[in-house]
Structure formats: structure tokens, C-alpha cells
Amino acid sequence: MSKTRFLFKWGVPAVLVTVLIVAVAAALVTRKTFVVETWIPAPPEAVWKVLIDTEAYPQWNPVFVEVEGAYVAGKTVLNRVREPGGAILEMKATVETLLPGAELRQSGGIPGILTFDHRWLLEPADDGTTVIQHEVDRGIGLWFWNSDWIEPAYTATSEALAERVLSVMAKPES
Numbered sequence: 001m002s003k004t005r006f007l008f009k010w011g012v013p014a015v016l017v018t019v020l021i022v023a024v025a026a027a028l029v030t031r032k033t034f035v036v037e038t039w040i041p042a043p044p045e046a047v048w049k050v051l052i053d054t055e056a057y058p059q060w061n062p063v064f065v066e067v068e069g070a071y072v073a074g075k076t077v078l079n080r081v082r083e084p085g086g087a088i089l090e091m092k093a094t095v096e097t098l099l100p101g102a103e104l105r106q107s108g109g110i111p112g113i114l115t116f117d118h119r120w121l122l123e124p125a126d127d128g129t130t131v132i133q134h135e136v137d138r139g140i141g142l143w144f145w146n147s148d149w150i151e152p153a154y155t156a157t158s159e160a161l162a163e164r165v166l167s168v169m170a171k172p173e174s
Helices: 003-010 012-029 044-051 054-060 150-170
Strands: 031-040 064-068 076-082 088-099 103-110 114-124 129-138
Touching (some): 031 150, 044 129, 054 064, 054 150
Antiparallel strands (some): 031 129, 088 103, 103 114
């Protein structure tokens, strides 16, 4: 069957709708996962204390340079994220899970276009804490966005978290 007959038989609107449905379905199943794991020689409670202190982020966090709002389950925060070139992205996130000493999960974005589901997982391990940053991004935006910088940025954030936790633990309480 020729293209002309195909379009004539099915009609241009039906072809466009079909293409749109396929594109939307592909966008919804497109995903990329990032995982960074770090061991910190401190108990989960000490790591958690630093992790949820959003006011102190500008002092130590090289990537999440500012978080506007407090981590409260069901609430929204505004994350300011520094890209490698120095540009600051603003991303609203909903705090989905807040399990003290164990998990902080936030998600946001525009469904179908680009969404993120970012988790900080804290697991007691070997006289310290294994800290896992786990993120799943989804959407058609992944086809056009270079995300190669995410895992190195999360590695830098985890290393800075470790330094901050050890620094806070070394200070005598007043």
C-alpha cells in the first residue's frame, strides 16, 4: 500500500494521534537510574541530623546549594541545584517519605516530560552508615538532556556530606 493510500485510508488525524500515542508511551517508559553509595564512619542518626538541616546546605553541599523549606512529609521544598557549568536549576519537590535515620525521598517534575524520584537511604553498616543516593528520572526530556553529570555530582554531594557529618561530630556540644 502506498503512503498516499495509507494516509488517505486512515486519515491524517488518525496517523497523528497514533504517532502521539506512541511518543507518549515511549516517554512514560523512558527512564534512567542513578545510584551512588558512600560509607560514612558515623551512626545513621548523625548523618540524618546533617541531611535534614536544610538551612545549613549552603555551607557544605556543592550540588544542592540551597533548599528552601523544611523536609516534612507531604510538603513541597524548592531545591536549588548547581550544574557543572555553574548554572543554578530550581526544582520543586514533594517530600514523599521521611523515615528518620533511614530514608528521605522526594519527587517532582512534569509527568511525561521529565520527572525525578530521588532517595537518600541510610543503612547501618560496619561501625558507620552506608548512604545511598538513588534516583530514577523518567520522561521524554531524557532524550534531549545530557545527564552524564548527575552521578559525579551525587558522588561529590555524598563526600561533602561525610565531611560535614564528621566535622559536626568533632565539635563539642554547647
